[in-house]
Amino acid sequence: MGAIGIDWQVLLAQLINFGILFGLLFFLLYKPMRRTFDERSNRIKESMEQAEQIKEQMAKTEEQVKEQLGAARRDGQDILAQAAQMGERLKEEARGEARQEAEVIVARARTEIERERDEAIDEVKRQFVDLAITAAEKVVNETLDRKKHRRLIEEVLEQAPGGKG
Amino acid sequence: MARISRRRRIGIIALISFGLIAVGAIFFPISMPHFELAAEVLWSPFGIPITNTMIGAWLTILVMGGIAYAATRKMRLVPHGLQNVMEASVEMLMNFVESIAGKENGRKFFPVVATIFIFVIANAWLALLPGFMSIGFWHTEGEEQVLIPLFRGANTDINVPLALALVSFIFVEYWGFRSHGFIRYMSKFVNVRQYFGGVGQMLRGRVRSGMGMLFSGIIDIFVGFIEMVSEMVRIMSFTFRLFGNMTAGEILIFSMMFLIPWVAAIPFYGLELFIGFVQALIFCGLTLVFLVMAVTPHEEH
Numbered sequence: 032m033g034a035i036g037i038d039w040q041v042l043l044a045q046l047i048n049f050g051i052l053f054g055l056l057f058f059l060l061y062k063p064m065r066r067t068f069d070e071r072s073n074r075i076k077e078s079m080e081q082a083e084q085i086k087e088q089m090a091k092t093e094e095q096v097k098e099q100l101g102a103a104r105r106d107g108q109d110i111l112a113q114a115a116q117m118g119e120r121l122k123e124e125a126r127g128e129a130r131q132e133a134e135v136i137v138a139r140a141r142t143e144i145e146r147e148r149d150e151a152i153d154e155v156k157r158q159f160v161d162l163a164i165t166a167a168e169k170v171v172n173e174t175l176d177r178k179k180h181r182r183l184i185e186e187v188l189e190q191a192p193g194g195k196g
Numbered sequence: 197m198a199r200i201s202r203r204r205r206i207g208i209i210a211l212i213s214f215g216l217i218a219v220g221a222i223f224f225p226i227s228m229p230h231f232e233l234a235a236e237v238l239w240s241p242f243g244i245p246i247t248n249t250m251i252g253a254w255l256t257i258l259v260m261g262g263i264a265y266a267a268t269r270k271m272r273l274v275p276h277g278l279q280n281v282m283e284a285s286v287e288m289l290m291n292f293v294e295s296i297a298g299k300e301n302g303r304k305f306f307p308v309v310a311t312i313f314i315f316v317i318a319n320a321w322l323a324l325l326p327g328f329m330s331i332g333f334w335h336t337e338g339e340e341q342v343l344i345p346l347f348r349g350a351n352t353d354i355n356v357p358l359a360l361a362l363v364s365f366i367f368v369e370y371w372g373f374r375s376h377g378f379i380r381y382m383s384k385f386v387n388v389r390q391y392f393g394g395v396g397q398m399l400r401g402r403v404r405s406g407m408g409m410l411f412s413g414i415i416d417i418f419v420g421f422i423e424m425v426s427e428m429v430r431i432m433s434f435t436f437r438l439f440g441n442m443t444a445g446e447i448l449i450f451s452m453m454f455l456i457p458w459v460a461a462i463p464f465y466g467l468e469l470f471i472g473f474v475q476a477l478i479f480c481g482l483t484l485v486f487l488v489m490a491v492t493p494h495e496e497h
Contacts, residue, residue, distance in 0.1 A: 036234025036354050041247055045350070045359040048253040052260060053311045059264035061307050064286045067271050074273060 160184060213459050220458025229450045230342040233443070235353035238333075238344070248345050249353030252328070256318040256350060289313060296484050297491075305487050308367050312360055313480035316351060320442060320472025323349025324465055329446070351442035351475075354435065361434035364483040365427070372490035381490075385424040387416040430486065434479065441475050 163184055164177070171180075200208070235247035267282035275283050289310045294302030322328070332345035350356045372381045383389070391413025397406030445468045452461040 037358065038234075038245065038355060040245055041235065041250065041353065042355040042359055044244070044250055045253060045353070045356045046362070048250070048257060048350075049311070049315060049359055049363055052257045052315055053307065055257065055261040056264055056311050056314060057307050059261060059268055060282065060286065061310065063268040063271050064283060067273070067275075067283070068287070068290075071273055 156188070160188065216458045217456055217460060221456055224457050226454050226457050229454050230337075230340075231447060231450065235348060235355070236344045238346070247353060248332070248348040249350045249356060251346060252319065252323065252348050252353075253350035253356065255347065256315065256322055259322065260314055260318050286310070292481075293484060296481070297488050301488065301491060305371075305484060308363070309480045309484050309487075312364065312483060313476045315360065316438065316479050317472055317476035319350040319356065320445075320475065321469065323347075323351070323442075323446070324468055324472075329450070349442060349446060351438055351472075352446050354439045357435040357438035357442075358431075360438070360479065361431045364434060364479075364486070365431050368483070368486045368490050369427075371487055375491045376493070383420075385420045385427075387420040388413065390416050430482075434482070438475055438479055441471055445471055 160181075164180060167180060167184070168177070235249040237245040237247050238251070239246045263278070263282065267278045270279075272279065290302070290306060293306045293309055296302075297305050328347045328349060329345045330343075331347060332343045334341050335344045336342075372384075375381075390409050394406050394408070394410030394413045397409055400406075445464075449461055449464050449468065452464050
C-alpha cells in the first residue's frame with residue numbers, strides 16, 4: 032500500500048478537498064443555476080400563458096367589433112329606409128297640396144269667368160234695352176211716357192228666350 | 197506574402213515541425229524522467245503531509261470555485277458570456293443525470309454526481325497545463341538529481357480516486373438505506389429469511405419442505421454475500437480505473453517528451469484531454485447507475 036501511495040492522512044485531506052469543492056459548487060453554481068433555470072422556465076410559461084390570453088382577448092375584441100359593425104350597418108339601413116319613406120310621404124303631401132291649390136285656382140278662375148260673363152250679358156242687355164227704347168221712342172211718339180215703355184219692354188224681354196233667369 | 201496553396205502550407209508546417217523536433221532533440225534533451233507512483237510529500241507541518249497532488253486539488257478548487265463565482269455573480273435571465281457557457285455545461289450535466297435517474301431522483305443526485313464529474317475533469321485538464329510536473333524542487337537521491345514537482349494532477353494520487361470512490365460508495369449506500377429503510381436494504385445483503393424458515397419447518401417435523409427451504413436459504417445467503425462483495429469491489433474498480441488511466445496518461449506524456457522533447461507530445465495532449473473527459477463521465481455515470489440501482493425497489497424473495 033505504501034508504494035502505491037495510500038495514506039490515510041492524504042486520503043482524509045482529499046476527502047475534505049472534495050467536500051470543499053462540493054460546498055463551493057453547490058452554493059456558487061448549482062443553487063443559483065437551478066434558481067435561474069426555474070425562474071426562466073417560469074417566465075417562459077408565464078409569457079406563453081400571457082400570449083394565449085392576449086390572443087383570446089383579441090379574438091373577443093374582434094368579435095365585438097364585428098358585432099358592432101353589423102349593428103351599425105343595420106342601423107344605417109333602417110335610417111335609409113326611414114328617409115326614403117319620409118321622402119315619399121313629403122312628395123305625396125306636396126303633390127296633394129299642389130293639386131288642391133290648382134283646384135282652388137281653377138275654381139276661382141271659373142267663378143271669375145262666370146261673373147264676367149254675367150256682367151257682359153247684363154251690359155249687353157242694358158244696351159239693348161236702351162237701344163230698343165230709343166227705337167220705340169222714335170216709333171211711338173210721346174204716346175207713352177218713358178217709364179211705361181220701359182216696363183213694357185222689360186216684360187217682353189222677360190218672356191223672351193235666352194233672357195235672364 | 198503571396199497566396200500559398202493549401203498543400204504547400206501543409207508542407208511548410210511539416211517542415212517547421214520537423215525542424216523544431218530536430219532542434220529540441222539535439223539542443224534541449226530532457227533527462228531521464230524519474231517517476232514516482234506515490235504522490236511526493238513536499239512538506240509536513242505538524243505531521244500532516246502536504247503532497248503535490250494536494251496542491252493540485254487545491255488549484256482545482258480555486259479555479260472551479262472562481263469560475264463558478266464569476267459565472268453566477270450577476271445572474272441574468274438572459275445569459276451572456278461566461279454565465280452562458282457555464283449554464284450550457286451545467287444544463288448538459290443536469291440533462292445527463294435526469295436522463296438516467298429520472299426527473300425527481302435526478303434533482304437529488306445531481307449535486308454530488310456533478311461535483312464528481314467536475315472534480316475529475318478539472319483535475320485531469322489542469323494537469324495538462326505547463327507548470328504541472330515541471331516546476332518543482334531538485335532533490336538528490338543517491339547519486340542522481342531528481343525533480344520533485346510542485347504541482348501534480350490530483351487524479352494521479354491514488355488517494356483522490358479512493359476518496360471519490362468512498363464518496364460514491366457512501367452516497368449510494370445512504371440513498372439505498374434511505375429509500376428502502378434499514379431492514380429492507382440490509383436484507384439484500386444478509387438474506388436469512390428462507391434459511392430460518394427452513395429451520396422452523398424442520399423443527400415442526402416437516403423434513404421435506406424444510407430441507408428445500410433450507411437449501412434455497414443457503415443459496416440466498418450466498419447471493420447476499422456476493423452482493424456485498426460486489427458492492428465493495430466497486431470501490432476498488434472505481435479507484436484503480438481512474439488512478440490507472442490518469443497515471444498512465446501522465447507517464448505516456450512524460451515518456452514522449454523524453455523521446456522527442458518538442459512537438460511530438462502534442463497529439464498525446466489531445467488524447468489526454470479526451471481521456472480526462474471520458475474518465476470523468478465514467479466515474480459520475482457509474483455512480484449514477486449504482487445510485488439508481490440502489491434506489492429502485494428490488495423484488496422480494
